[in-house]
Every structure is written in C-alpha cells, then in structure tokens.
Amino acid sequence: MPTTSSLRLSRRQILMGAAAALALPALPFSAGPGFASGRTKVTMTLPWVANGSNYFPMMADRLGISEKHGIDLEVARGFGSVAAAQAVANSQFDFGLVFASGTMIAQARGLDLVILATLYYDATMGTAVLANSPITAPKDLEGKKLGTVPTSAESPFFNTFSDKAGIAKEKVELVQVDSKIIERALIDGQVDAITAVGSSSIPVIAAQGVDLRFMLWSKEGVELYAAQIVTRREIYENDKALCQKVVDTTLECFAHSLREPEASLEMFAELVPEVGLTKNGMETARISQGISHLVTLWPEAIENALGYSDLAKMPAMYQSILDLGTIENPQLPPVETLVTNEFIGNVKLSAEEWEKVRENNATYAKFFG
Structure with a gap:
C-alpha cells in the first residue's frame, strides 16, 4: 500500500486555488425557456x-x-x-x-x-506533472509525493493503474488534498504530481500560463x-x-x-x-x-x-x-x-x-x- 498524508496549505494558497476553480461558474442554471406550446x-x-x-x-x-x-x-x-x-x-x-x-x-x-x-x-484519468518534472514514466512516481482527492472520479482507480503500470505502490507517498486546491498544490510544488481527470484539471492549470504534461492511465489499460x-x-x-x-x-x-x-x-x-x-x-x-x-x-x-x-x-x-x-x-x-x-x-x-x-x-x- 502507498503511504498517505494530508496537505495543509496557507490561507493565501487556498484562496488562489479557489479562484482558479471559480474560473467557470458554480451556479445552477436553466437553458430552457420554460414550456413551449406544442413541444x-x-x-x-x-x-x-x-x-x-x-x-x-x-x-x-x-x-x-x-x-x-x-x-x-x-x-x-x-x-x-x-x-x-x-x-x-x-x-x-x-x-x-x-x-x-x-x-x-x-x-x-x-x-x-x-x-x-x-x-x-477517454475519461482522461491520469497523472499531471509540471513540464520540467523529472517524472516522465509511471514508475518515476516511486519515491515521489502524489497529490490526490480521495473522493475524486479517478482516485479509486490509482491502485488499478499502479498494478498495470508495474508501480511499487508502497514507494509512492499519497498526499490527500482538498479538491479546491489540488491544482494549486502541483503549481506551488507542494507535491510532485497529482492524480486528475485531464479535461478538468488541465484547463485550470494551463489557463494560468503554467506548462504541464499529462500521462493518461488509459495508455496502461485503465480505460473508461x-x-x-x-x-x-x-x-x-x-x-x-x-x-x-x-x-x-x-x-x-x-x-x-x-x-x-x-x-x-x-x-x-x-x-x-x-x-x-x-x-x-x-x-x-x-x-x-x-x-x-x-x-x-x-x-x-x-x-x-x-x-x-x-x-x-x-x-x-x-x-x-x-x-x-x-x-x-x-x-x-x-x-x-x-x-x-x-x-x-x-x-x-x-x-x-x-x-x-x-x-x-x-x-x-x-x-x-
């Protein structure tokens, strides 16, 4: 089993992460015009x-x-x-x-x-790293801190991915991170990599002008x-x-x-x-x-x-x-x-x-x- 810990960030970091998360509106809406006659x-x-x-x-x-x-x-x-x-x-x-x-x-x-x-x-489940990271293959996660949101869509599949990629899970330190600041934790170097759904996390990071790479788990056989x-x-x-x-x-x-x-x-x-x-x-x-x-x-x-x-x-x-x-x-x-x-x-x-x-x-x- 990988070792686990929790990440605490400063109030400023949390606010910055929340601001990035709010780049798209978190509000209810209705695109329908109400009842239309004959429809x-x-x-x-x-x-x-x-x-x-x-x-x-x-x-x-x-x-x-x-x-x-x-x-x-x-x-x-x-x-x-x-x-x-x-x-x-x-x-x-x-x-x-x-x-x-x-x-x-x-x-x-x-x-x-x-x-x-x-x-x-492709559900784009995978691992995100900064562009200059030495992590270039799944096994490079060994000995590194990997941020993850336990309740996220992809996190439960990490063990399956690890098994298929030949990663020694006990050598990976899983750091539990709040969903509001998971991308900020990577940008600020609090963790070496994060688990993520690419269609959600890549835009948040890239739109801030930060270069990154994303390793799809589907390439290791975790397909959804x-x-x-x-x-x-x-x-x-x-x-x-x-x-x-x-x-x-x-x-x-x-x-x-x-x-x-x-x-x-x-x-x-x-x-x-x-x-x-x-x-x-x-x-x-x-x-x-x-x-x-x-x-x-x-x-x-x-x-x-x-x-x-x-x-x-x-x-x-x-x-x-x-x-x-x-x-x-x-x-x-x-x-x-x-x-x-x-x-x-x-x-x-x-x-x-x-x-x-x-x-x-x-x-x-x-x-x-």
Missing part, C-alpha cells in the same frame, strides 16, 4: 457545472434544434456524475449527460439506467468512456420516439461545437455570462472544449456516427468498476441490456470535417505527450 418538455442534468466540455446541450434552443425535434430541453447543472446518474434514476430528471463511471456505478447498485449514446471515448447520454429504463422502453429526439438534439448540438468551436464558445458565454467575467474563464472553457473534442476523435465516432458505443469494450469497463470492491452485492444484468446504439446514426461528420476537428484541436494534444 414536449424534457429535463436534462449535466455531470457538473457548465463548462467547456459539457455545455453544448444548452445551445439547443438558440440553434433551433430543440424546436426542430419538437422538444423543450431544460438543462441544469449537476453535482458529480454519480449524483447525476442517481438524479435521473430517481426521476428528478428525464435524461442526463453523465460520465461513464457514474452511470456504471449506479447500474451496478441496481439503478435501472440505460446508456443511449457515448460522446467522449467519458460523457454519455442516459435515461431510465421506463422512458427507454415506453417512449423510444422521445429518446430519439433527445439523442439527436444533444448530438446535433455537440456536432455544432465540433464544426464551429469558437462560435459555440461565444454562445456559451452569452448563456452563462459569468464565464467571460471570471479571470481566465474563456481560456479555461476553450481548453476544456478542445480536450473533449480531442477524445472524440476515436474510431467509434469516425467510422460509425457521433454517439456510437463499442459494445465489445463495455464488459471490461464494467469489470473495472466492480474490481474497485466498493459496491456491495453488485447487480449487473447482461451488458447489452445496459447500453444501446439503436438511436445512433443520424448525426455524422464528413471525413473533411473530422480532419478539421483534428487540426483545430492539435494544440491540446501536446499535453498528452
């Missing part, structure tokens, strides 16, 4: 506060996409993917844009959710999909037409962000003005969006259509959740009953458009080596 009202929760990686469903009304599909889409912030999945299962929302780990944990706990689409194909559209089984079974409308609406909004990234960010800032008012807010959103677009450039989407899930990969992902050993009496029916591609195929990008997405986001690939 079906639908509620959707995001996994967290609106940011560059998840805001796109908010554009549905502005772009006329929700009206085209006959729905009135109301979008709300979330409080983490596990909580978002539970909120959908408990009928607080009809649909959710939820990271795979949150949905899979909920399904293993017996909550009857169905995954309708996958948008990003990221954002997915989910709903309750009762909706999936009883109103497939509505599922199709919501999937198409969400994917068309996402496709717009892929094709028109800067115009989409400008619309985001109009919908959530606080993004443009906070220091580094727009740059943070831009980097976050770029990383999410980068991890959409997978064969699943390019060779099939936006939203496609590779069902052959799913059993291993579910097993990685079960291997954590944190779920009592897990209840997992056959994977093919938990994930479907039946609503996928209507939203595609051309080969030329995919190449443009690759060009637009090439600068963000530098973070991953």
